[in-house]
Structures are given as structure tokens and as C-alpha cells.
Amino acid sequence: MANIPVGLQMFTLREETEKDFVKTLEKVAQLGYQGVEFAGYGDLSAKELKNILDQLGLKAASSHVPIDQLESNLSEVIAYQQTIGSKHVVCPFLFPDRRTEADYKQLVKSLNQIGETCKKEGLTFSYHNHDFELETLSDGRSALQTLLEDTNPEWVKAEFDIYWLTRAGENPLEWIKRYPNRTPLVHLKDMTTDDERFFAELGTGGVDLKSVTDYGEAAGVEWWIVEQDQSRRSPLESIEISINYLKQQHIL
Numbered sequence: 001m002a003n004i005p006v007g008l009q010m011f012t013l014r015e016e017t018e019k020d021f022v023k024t025l026e027k028v029a030q031l032g033y034q035g036v037e038f039a040g041y042g043d044l045s046a047k048e049l050k051n052i053l054d055q056l057g058l059k060a061a062s063s064h065v066p067i068d069q070l071e072s073n074l075s076e077v078i079a080y081q082q083t084i085g086s087k088h089v090v091c092p093f094l095f096p097d098r099r100t101e102a103d104y105k106q107l108v109k110s111l112n113q114i115g116e117t118c119k120k121e122g123l124t125f126s127y128h129n130h131d132f133e134l135e136t137l138s139d140g141r142s143a144l145q146t147l148l149e150d151t152n153p154e155w156v157k158a159e160f161d162i163y164w165l166t167r168a169g170e171n172p173l174e175w176i177k178r179y180p181n182r183t184p185l186v187h188l189k190d191m192t193t194d195d196e197r198f199f200a201e202l203g204t205g206g207v208d209l210k211s212v213t214d215y216g217e218a219a220g221v222e223w224w225i226v227e228q229d230q231s232r233r234s235p236l237e238s239i240e241i242s243i244n245y246l247k248q249q250h251i252l
Helices: 010-019 021-031 046-056 067-072 074-084 101-120 143-149 162-167 172-178 209-214 235-248
Strands: 006-009 035-038 059-064 088-091 124-128 156-161 185-188 223-226
Touching: 006 010, 006 059, 006 235, 010 021, 010 035, 010 235, 021 046, 021 235, 035 223, 046 059, 046 074, 059 074, 059 223, 067 074, 067 088, 067 101, 074 088, 074 101, 088 101, 101 124, 101 143, 101 156, 143 156, 156 162, 156 172, 162 172, 162 185, 172 209, 185 209, 223 235
Parallel strands: 006 035, 006 223, 035 059, 059 088, 088 124, 124 156, 156 185, 185 223
Antiparallel strands: none
């Protein structure tokens, strides 16, 4: 477990980065995170960002890039990743207008094309789930199963979000085991145990984090990514609670 580094999905600190992108990265590094997963780059050039990361001792774990950019501007996306030292590109979200069964079938082709190109350039391409992909399609499979089983496993990987899987009534560990060596990135997130099932700091909710982190090495996980979509307290306080939990569990 200790060999798998821990990064932070910067979407968690989106309000902070809007005010001061570099200062926010500094705070992430000070808390002990080893890397970051980007969701935007603060209008910095790739070289500028790489210099800042090097100064702070942070790694570019991966980048969330909207599907429209991946489909229309992939060469520039890849070039940026290569410059900042990121090995992973992730499709983070599908808007509602791309969630029909026909859309998912078309998306399989698109993900394969993106993933094949990324692999040729030395990058790994993954799909990040929410809970809507767990809806059942006409063949009895979920949309998420379709996206993973109908794409080439060498080109398209998964970044399982254990909060959204749990919220959909699924067991995250079972999903990780179902797709061996296909989960280089995993979103570690917790969920409150009340009826709201709100986003929670790691170790304060009811998600079975330990079963996932114990299996990380066997699954070939390369990065644990901490994310908290929303917080009841300061997001900086939330990510400090989460990293302290990982330290207590000897995961970091």
C-alpha cells in the first residue's frame, strides 16, 4: 500500500484555485500530497506549470480533460501532458445529452480512438465514472460495463470513483477485481451514513475504503486520487482530514 502515491483531484479546490492557482498548489504540497490530478491548469503554459510542480515537489498524476477536447484537440492535450510529466489522461464526465444507449455505443468508438492514440504517445487513457453509468441498457448490462467491455482493454482503462459506485449500490472492490490491471487510477472518496449520503472526508463515512486500499497493489493501481466534490467545511480542511486518515492507515 505504501508504494502507491497519493494525489489530489484539484476540482476539490476549484474555488481556491480561482483566487490563486499556484498558492493553492503550494498548500496541497505542504499537506503531504505527492501529486495532483488536474481539472484545468490556471491558464499556465505547460512549461510554466512543470516548473512550478518541480519547485513544489509535486507530480502531475493525471489530468481530467472534457470529452469534447479529447475528440477535437487530442494532439494538443497529449503535448501538454507530456510536458508536465503526466502519464494519464481521463475522460471525467458525460453531459446528459450524451447518455442515451446510442450515445454509449458511439462513445465506445470514440474512447477506442482516443485511447489508441494516447497509448502510441506513451500515455494511459481512462474513463471516470459517476453513478448514471450504472443504469441498465437493453442488453442487461450497465452503461459502464458496456464502455469497459466493448472497448480495447489495452487502450481504455478505468478510473473508478468508489463514492459513486457505492452510491449506486455497487461494491467498488468487486468492480476493481472484475477488470484486472485496468484501474491505474482510483478515486478515494467517502460518503455520509445518513439519508443524504453526502460527500465526506476519508474515514468519516461509510464507504469501505480499506478493502479497496488493501487490494491496490494486486490491482496494479498507480495512484490513489483523493477528491471531495463538495464539503461542509473549508475544502482545505477537508483534504487535510483525508490525508491524515491515509497517513494513520499507513497508506501514505
